[in-house]
Amino acid sequence: MIQQLSAEEVAAVTSGKLTTGNRELKISGIVIDSRNILNPQEALFVALKGAKFDGHDFIESAYLQGVRVFLIKKGATERLATLEQIVLIEVSDVHKALQDLAADQRKRFLGPFVAITGSNGKTIVKEWLAQVLSTRFSVAKSPKSYNSQVGVPLSVFGITSQHQVAVMEAGISRSGEMQNLTRILQPQLGILTNIGTAHEEGFDSQGQKLEEKLSLFQNCNFIIYRKDQVEVDAKIQEMYPADKLISWSENAGGDVVFTVKKHTDSSKLLMMKSDLSVATFAVPFTDEASLENIRHVITAAGTLGMEAKDIQKGLDHLKAVDMRLTLKPGINQCLLIDDTYNNDLAGLKLALDFMSAQRPKSRKILILSDLLQVGEKQKVYEEIGQLCSHFQIDCLIGVGKEIIQVEQHFSGQSIFYFSTDELLKKLDSDFFNNDLILITGARSFGFEEIVNRLQQRVHGTSLEINLNSLTHNYNIYKTKLNPKTKLMVMVKAFAYGGGAVEIANHLQQLKADYLAVAYTDEGISLREEGISLPIMVLNPSPESFSHLVKYSLEPVVYSPSFFRHLGSFCQKNQKKLRIHLDLDTGMNRLGFEENQLDELKALIGIYPELIVASMYTHLVGADEEAHIGFSKTQLNQFSKMADRIIDCLGYRPLLHALNSAGISRFPEYQFDMVRLGIGLYGVEVSGIFADQLKSVSTLKTTISQIKTLKKGDTVGYGRKGVMKRDGKIATIAIGYADGFDRRFSNGKGYVLVHGQKASVIGNVCMDMTMVDITGIDANEGDEVVVYGPGISLEELAVAIGTIPYELLTNISARVKRVYYLD
Numbered sequence: 118m119i120q121q122l123s124a125e126e127v128a129a130v131t132s133g134k135l136t137t138g139n140r141e142l143k144i145s146g147i148v149i150d151s152r153n154i155l156n157p158q159e160a161l162f163v164a165l166k167g168a169k170f171d172g173h174d175f176i177e178s179a180y181l182q183g184v185r186v187f188l189i190k191k192g193a194t195e196r197l198a199t200l201e202q203i204v205l206i207e208v209s210d211v212h213k214a215l216q217d218l219a220a221d222q223r224k225r226f227l228g229p230f231v232a233i234t235g236s237n238g239k240t241i242v243k244e245w246l247a248q249v250l251s252t253r254f255s256v257a258k259s260p261k262s263y264n265s266q267v268g269v270p271l272s273v274f275g276i277t278s279q280h281q282v283a284v285m286e287a288g289i290s291r292s293g294e295m296q297n298l299t300r301i302l303q304p305q306l307g308i309l310t311n312i313g314t315a316h317e318e319g320f321d322s323q324g325q326k327l328e329e330k331l332s333l334f335q336n337c338n339f340i341i342y343r344k345d346q347v348e349v350d351a352k353i354q355e356m357y358p359a360d361k362l363i364s365w366s367e368n369a370g371g372d373v374v375f376t377v378k379k380h381t382d383s384s385k386l387l388m389m390k391s392d393l394s395v396a397t398f399a400v401p402f403t404d405e406a407s408l409e410n411i412r413h414v415i416t417a418a419g420t421l422g423m424e425a426k427d428i429q430k431g432l433d434h435l436k437a438v439d440m441r442l443t444l445k446p447g448i449n450q451c452l453l454i455d456d457t458y459n460n461d462l463a464g465l466k467l468a469l470d471f472m473s474a475q476r477p478k479s480r481k482i483l484i485l486s487d488l489l490q491v492g493e494k495q496k497v498y499e500e501i502g503q504l505c506s507h508f509q510i511d512c513l514i515g516v517g518k519e520i521i522q523v524e525q526h527f528s529g530q531s532i533f534y535f536s537t538d539e540l541l542k543k544l545d546s547d548f549f550n551n552d553l554i555l556i557t558g559a560r561s562f563g564f565e566e567i568v569n570r571l572q573q574r575v576h577g578t579s580l581e582i583n584l585n586s587l588t589h590n591y592n593i594y595k596t597k598l599n600p601k602t603k604l605m606v607m608v609k610a611f612a613y614g615g616g617a618v619e620i621a622n623h624l625q626q627l628k629a630d631y632l633a634v635a636y637t638d639e640g641i642s643l644r645e646e647g648i649s650l651p652i653m654v655l656n657p658s659p660e661s662f663s664h665l666v667k668y669s670l671e672p673v674v675y676s677p678s679f680f681r682h683l684g685s686f687c688q689k690n691q692k693k694l695r696i697h698l699d700l701d702t703g704m705n706r707l708g709f710e711e712n713q714l715d716e717l718k719a720l721i722g723i724y725p726e727l728i729v730a731s732m733y734t735h736l737v738g739a740d741e742e743a744h745i746g747f748s749k750t751q752l753n754q755f756s757k758m759a760d761r762i763i764d765c766l767g768y769r770p771l772l773h774a775l776n777s778a779g780i781s782r783f784p785e786y787q788f789d790m791v792r793l794g795i796g797l798y799g800v801e802v803s804g805i806f807a808d809q810l811k812s813v814s815t816l817k818t819t820i821s822q823i824k825t826l827k828k829g830d831t832v833g834y835g836r837k838g839v840m841k842r843d844g845k846i847a848t849i850a851i852g853y854a855d856g857f858d859r860r861f862s863n864g865k866g867y868v869l870v871h872g873q874k875a876s877v878i879g880n881v882c883m884d885m886t887m888v889d890i891t892g893i894d895a896n897e898g899d900e901v902v903v904y905g906p907g908i909s910l911e912e913l914a915v916a917i918g919t920i921p922y923e924l925l926t927n928i929s930a931r932v933k934r935v936y937y938l939d
Contacts, residue, residue: 119222119274121145124186127161128206130221131214136194138204142186147218147274149267151175157183163215164189165267172211188214212266219270219301226257226276229421231284232302232337234295234330235310238410239264239286242310246414247284249431253423254281264288269298282421287333292320295329299336306420307334308413309342311406312349327352339363341416343409344371365416373419375412379403381596382589382811388415388425396425400432442468444475444584444619444936446573449550452476453572456557457564465501465557469508471938472555474626475619477647479553480511484567486537486558487517494519502526516540516562537562541570577819577850579933581905582615584623586811590797591627593809597780603790605631605773606797609639609655613798614856614928615814618646619936625650633792637661640670651730653697662686666694671730675699675707677716684724695730698770700758702751704735711758718765731771731790732759740778740802748779752786781805800910800921815905816928818851820870820897821885831879832887837863838879844891847875849901852884856928857903860917861886869902870895 125140127133145159149172154160162179164172164187173193177200180187186204187197190211197203208214223230231246233239240262247258257280259272264286272285287298312327320326331353334340340357344350344364353362365373376387386398386408400411411432418428447453452475456468465485472481483505488497502523505513512530515521521533534540554571558564595604606629608617621632621643633653634640640652641664657665657672659682665672666687674680674696687694698717701708709717721729734755738744752774759772772788777796779786781803798814801807825845832838832846840846849868853859858866862880868888869875875888888901904910910921 119145119147119218120225120278121159124204124206127186127188127218131188131206131208131217133188133206133208133214134191136205136207138185138202140204142204144186147215147271148179148184149215149271151178151182154179154182154184158185160184160186162187163211164193165211165215166190213297215267215270216297216301219273220303222276223273223301223303226280226283228281228283229306230302230304231282231306231308231417231421232304232333233284233286233308233310234264234288234333235308236312238310238406238413239288241407242308242410242413243284243286245411245435246308246417248435249414249418249428250282250284250421250423252431252434253427255279256281257283259285262286262288266294266297269301273301289329292325292329295332299333302333303336304334305336305338306417307337307340308417309334309340309349309353310413311343311409312346324348324352328356331356334361337361339420341365341413341420343412363416363420365412373416377408381592381809384408386412386415396428398425398429398432401435442471442938446933447549447552447554447571448546448573449552451549451552451554451571452479453568454553454555455568456555457568466504468555468557469504469510472553473508474622476553476622478645479551481509482512482514482549482552482554483510484514484516484540484554484556484558484564485520486515486562486564487519488559495522498522499526505529514540514544516558516564537564537566541566546570573933577821578855579817579935580614580928581815581817582619582934582936583811583813583815584936584938586799586813587620587623587797588627590799590810590813591624591629591793593806594777594780594791594793594796597784597806598791599787601789602787603630603771603773605629605633605653605790605792607633607792607794608643609633609635610926613795613922614925615798616934616936617643618648619934621648621650622646623936630790637664637670637672641668644668644670651695653731659683659686663690666690666692671695671697673697673699673707674727675701675709677709677713677720680717680720680724680727684720684727687726688724691726693726693728695728697730698732698762700732700734700755702734702754702758703747704737706735708734709758711754714758714761718762721762721765729762729766729770731773732762733773733792734758736774736776736779739776739782742803745782748783749786752783777801778803795922795925798925800925802911802921812905812909814910814925816851816856816903816932817905818849818855818868818901818903820847820895820899820901821850822848823890823895823897824848833879833882835880838887840878840889842891844889845893845895846878846887847890847895847901848885848887850885851901851903852882852886854883854929855932856924857881857886858917858919858924858927860919861913865916866913867908869908870899872907874908875901 122144124142127144128135143159144161146156148154148160148162149165162184176187180200185202188206191207191209194205233243243258247256250256257276263272269287276283285302289295340361341363342353344366364371372391374389378385383401384403388396402408415428443455445453454472505527510529513527515533516537524531556564556567606624608621631651635655637654637657640654652670654670654672699708701710736748736751739748755774763769771790773790775791777794780791799810799812801810823845826840828840828842830840851857859881861877864876867874867876870890870893873893875890878887878889904913910924914921914924
């Protein structure tokens with residue numbers, strides 16, 4: 118939306134010639150794509166010409182949709198003469214004319230205007246600064262990474278009279294571009310983020326690139342930058358007077374000095390200004406890149422007049438910029454790693470590293486586009502070939518005109534296509550079978566189309582697993598343990614619904630000591646996927662004895678008869694097997710009772726083939742304060758029973774008793790190892806340090822249909838749902854066959870639609886559920902959160918009288934699991 122102009126005014130601003138049509142027609146919107154026309158009656162279609170398209174070819178399409186005013190290149194009117202009531206404004210350079218319009222709109226905005234440039238971090242700083250400022254101001258910001266010669270004008274067109282502050286980013290890839298963006302933006306406050314090697318090919322030197330970026334700030338009142346960057350500091354002081362510069366640093370010397378204290382998943386920043394005033398900020402980051410970006414944000418917000426308490430308020434609500442690397446199921450039992458928004462060597466290395474942790478036995482396929490805006494092409498593609506070899510890529514599928522240069526540096530299979538369209542047309546989906554596929558490329562290549570082609574077709578319900586949060590929770594529990602205490606992680610029941618193989622792979626990278634599964638088949642699946650960690654099998658059966666030996670799985674032995682059967686098998690086949698003894702101290706489920714220990718000791722002597730790797734017990738109520746006394750009785754009894762067995766073994770096996778709740782409640786009883794289960798997923802049932810954990814799983818679905826109903830109308834089977842007022846319901850694509858419990862029926866459960874609660878109305882069906890969305894602005898296809906941020910598993914479990922374990926493990930296998938690193 119732009120400030121309304123007449124066609125005649127557009128011609129004047131762009132130095133164009135209005136050759137035909139009604140010069141009084143009003144313009145309030147700019148369109149450059151005929152597929153995205155929302156208000157054609159007041160739209161100006163700008164016929165840009167690019168390397169692979171010409172906007173003039175789409176004028177007729179825009180005209181048929183109702184657009185009447187067009188900005189075109191001089192001499193392109195001949196073929197348009199037959200279109201009635203068309204208004205044509207001819208210019209010599211359409212791109213420049215678009216920028217002229219943007220510069221005119223910028224002049225009409227009188228509020229503070231912030232422009233951000235640099236090699237890295239522009240988008241994140243822009244997003245975070247806008248979020249912080251929005252706690253006090255109405256902020257206009259450039260969408261996504263709209264920082265180019267076309268993106269910047271489109272960003273400016275988004276500024277309205279309602280906005281109080283504008284925050285825009287500017288990016289350049291070659292010499293001479295910044296002067297155009299400077300003319301448009303005319304910022305009052307400039308921010309220079311990190312300077313790196315991106316876009317080197319368009320400049321004679323790093324110094325030239327820096328100087329051009331800094332030219333954006335020639336009319337600024339203030340310029341914010343990091344003084345610790347020596348070359349940047351020298352150049353900026355050379356170009357601008359000291360009274361314009363606001364530098365920050367980690368060491369003394371900056372106008373603002375930050376001291377950082379890192380915690381497990383957050384950091385404290387102490388800020389001291391040159392007037393010796395001090396402020397402290399808490400931020401949810403510990404990595405260096407985020408800490409650098411957030412210090413730009415804090416300094417800029419303060420310069421714009423925000424007080425420390427208001428800045429902190431904004432920091433408390435920061436949202437992560439979604440640049441996620443995502444793992445999702447693919448066709449033909451493949452696994453996809455979607456990294457379609459990264460296009461540099463650093464990002465490729467990270468993605469390949471992540472890839473190396475998944476499915477070690479699968480064929481590894483890398484689908485990669487040309488690397489755009491990099492320096493020495495030959496050197497870059499040589500390094501890509503080396504990376505492919507280092508990470509043992511079996512097949513490289515390259516897309517673009519330059520990527521073929523990798524071929525001479527990579528000995529594996531390679532296939533090349535000039536475009537994404539060519540790949541999609543020629544590539545046979547049967548080529549992929551049980552493969553691990555990394556897809557990464559420049560945005561201009563549209564690799565999301567490849568992801569869509571190769572991902573498994575499932576309905577709109579998905580379970581998202583945040584591997585960063587899982588790592589965080591794992592590390593939280595590690596910090597609660599003594600230095601020598603080992604950590605066994607439970608991955609039974611499909612890893613609490615999260616997907617056993619993927620979670621086990623991640624835990625192997627985290628260097629967990631042990632894994633535990635319920636049944637032998639689960640252990641076999643992990644071994645076949647390359648998991649080499651020791652695996653304890655909780656519920657083995659006699660039929661699985663040979664598989665236990667073959668796959669080096671370690672069964673739990675819980676009774677004299679089972680010990681005898683397994684010992685006889687190993688003795689007969691001359692095999693040794695590591696086992697785990699379950700000692701019953703009060704669960705009264707499985708396990709050796711105290712009066713069976715003499716018999717057990719005798720069996721240990723008879724069957725030396727069975728090597729006792731560990732002994733353990735189950736606590737019956739570690740999550741409840743009411744059972745503390747009984748739990749301690751169990752723990753003391755376990756210790757005494759274990760000592761009796763150790764006396765006859767001649768060696769000391771591992772001892773373990775604590776589950777997730779036990780780790781938090783009984784730290785003095787860690788023994789040699791603990792067993793981490795549901796706590797890994799952010800559910801801390803004892804509540805002792807629940808606030809330190811992060812939610813790992815988010816169950817999402819979509820709205821299939823919306824209906825408007827009258828008071829008294831009934832909904833669903835048995836007419837159980839009754840509208841208490843006129844309103845709307847939404848049918849969402851999840852039912853009890855997906856794991857959404859039928860007990861949530863008739864108002865006992867709810868979901869979140871755009872952050873607002875929508876109660877279940879009527880009975881939960883097998884494949885779908887109806888919810889009341891009266892008063893919620895929603896559309897068909899909108900996302901619905903079943904549980905995750907804003908709606909915890911614990912509260913849902915309480916609503917239907919169950920436990921979070923059940924809700925997690927009930928998620929059907931037909932629900933797509935999506936794993937990501939944020």
